[in-house]
Amino acid sequence: MTQPTPMPTDPPPMIEIRGLKTHFFTDDGLVKAVEGVDLDIHPNRTVCLLGESGCGKSILARSILRIVDAPGRIVGGHILYRSADGRTVDLARARPGSRELRDIRGQDIAMIFQEPMSSLGPIQKIGRQITETILLHRQMSKAEAREEAIEMLARVGIPRPAERFHAYPFELSGGMRQRAMIAMALCCQPRLLIADEPTTALDVTTQAQILDLIAELKEELQMAVLLITHDLGVVAEVAEDVAVMYMGKIVEKSDVFGLFEAPKHPYARALLESVPRIGMTGRDRLPAIRGMVPHPLARPSGCTFRTRCDQFMPGICDVREPVLKPCGDGEVACFLHSGETADV
Numbered sequence: 320m321t322q323p324t325p326m327p328t329d330p331p332p333m334i335e336i337r338g339l340k341t342h343f344f345t346d347d348g349l350v351k352a353v354e355g356v357d358l359d360i361h362p363n364r365t366v367c368l369l370g371e372s373g374c375g376k377s378i379l380a381r382s383i384l385r386i387v388d389a390p391g392r393i394v395g396g397h398i399l400y401r402s403a404d405g406r407t408v409d410l411a412r413a414r415p416g417s418r419e420l421r422d423i424r425g426q427d428i429a430m431i432f433q434e435p436m437s438s439l440g441p442i443q444k445i446g447r448q449i450t451e452t453i454l455l456h457r458q459m460s461k462a463e464a465r466e467e468a469i470e471m472l473a474r475v476g477i478p479r480p481a482e483r484f485h486a487y488p489f490e491l492s493g494g495m496r497q498r499a500m501i502a503m504a505l506c507c508q509p510r511l512l513i514a515d516e517p518t519t520a521l522d523v524t525t526q527a528q529i530l531d532l533i534a535e536l537k538e539e540l541q542m543a544v545l546l547i548t549h550d551l552g553v554v555a556e557v558a559e560d561v562a563v564m565y566m567g568k569i570v571e572k573s574d575v576f577g578l579f580e581a582p583k584h585p586y587a588r589a590l591l592e593s594v595p596r597i598g599m600t601g602r603d604r605l606p607a608i609r610g611m612v613p614h615p616l617a618r619p620s621g622c623t624f625r626t627r628c629d630q631f632m633p634g635i636c637d638v639r640e641p642v643l644k645p646c647g648d649g650e651v652a653c654f655l656h657s658g659e660t661a662d663v
Contacts, residue, residue, distance in 0.1 A: 333543050334360040339396035341382045350615045352378040354567040365544040367554045370564035376547045380513045426456035429509035431517040439488040445499045446484030456507045471502040476528045494521045511543045563587045566623040573649030583651040585628045
């Protein structure tokens with residue numbers, strides 16, 4: 320892990336998320352996918368979101384861009400975006416489809432989606448999709464946009480980019496489609512890049528190239544990065560800040576050194592303990608988090624992690640809901656660090 324850059328005191332965060340709630344109103348009941356999230360994203364820093372599948376990471380990312388599919392919608396909270404000219408826009412309150420929101424989406428804030436095959440248009444060539452994005456947000460001619468698109472395809476490691484420019488998505492492998500999706504997200508030089516498992520379909524060599532490219536552009540453009548990943552090796556390599564999510568809530572926030580050296584929430588500790596270590600043999604068993612993630616329509620009372628926690632305290636964890644509080648150099652939502660006792 321590299322030493323993280325110092326937290327900036329000025330300017331303020333590019334994105335301030337406060338009390339964000341995104342719910343899905345299904346026929347079976349209410350699903351609280353994101354429930355009261357607070358998160359800051361600073362320029363030239365990478366924030367990694369950690370957590371098991373289904374904990375709300377991708378819905379949080381989609382909420383920032385206001386692209387949550389029905390029947391989901393933001394029902395509370397604020398997403399304050401500070402633009403380059405100093406204006407503050409509450410994305411959670413922006414009118415869907417408005418010009419203001421469309422100008423921000425794709426130009427100021429771009430996203431690399433987890434499934435490139437479903438995100439890329441199947442009947443349009445790769446080059447056309449990238450140049451459309453460039454022409455929409457940047458002052459360029461069609462010829463200049465074409466050259467920019469080919470250059471970006473080359474930068475993300477696509478061989479013979481001038482030929483691939485004319486390819487359809489179904490003519491490319493999964494890894495090549497993922498790289499084309501990354502090129503589309505980076506072509507407008509966004510101020511915030513949201514990357515949802517951006518290297519899942521890539522081999523380790525290409526993965527390293529993509530992460531190096533994102534890091535290079537982050538420094539060059541003072542770009543903020545929100546990275547969603549299950550790979551703790553990637554987190555250790557690229558993150559400055561880490562937020563751990565469980566069932567729609569952030570249960571721990573810390574810088575990357577604090578999380579890896581002294582995780583405070585039992586869930587964060589369990590995630591780190593489940594990673595293979597050098598020196599382990601075939602007979603060694605990895606620790607596993609017991610139980611299963613509760614059904615989203617049957618959230619436990621009190622702490623949502625209590626049904627799987629080995630340090631569960633009856634009368635406290637099942638009665639009250641913990642909130643994020645300062646703990647050391649970070650924040651944690653756990654009664655183990657609050658000094659509270661059971662109600663008498």
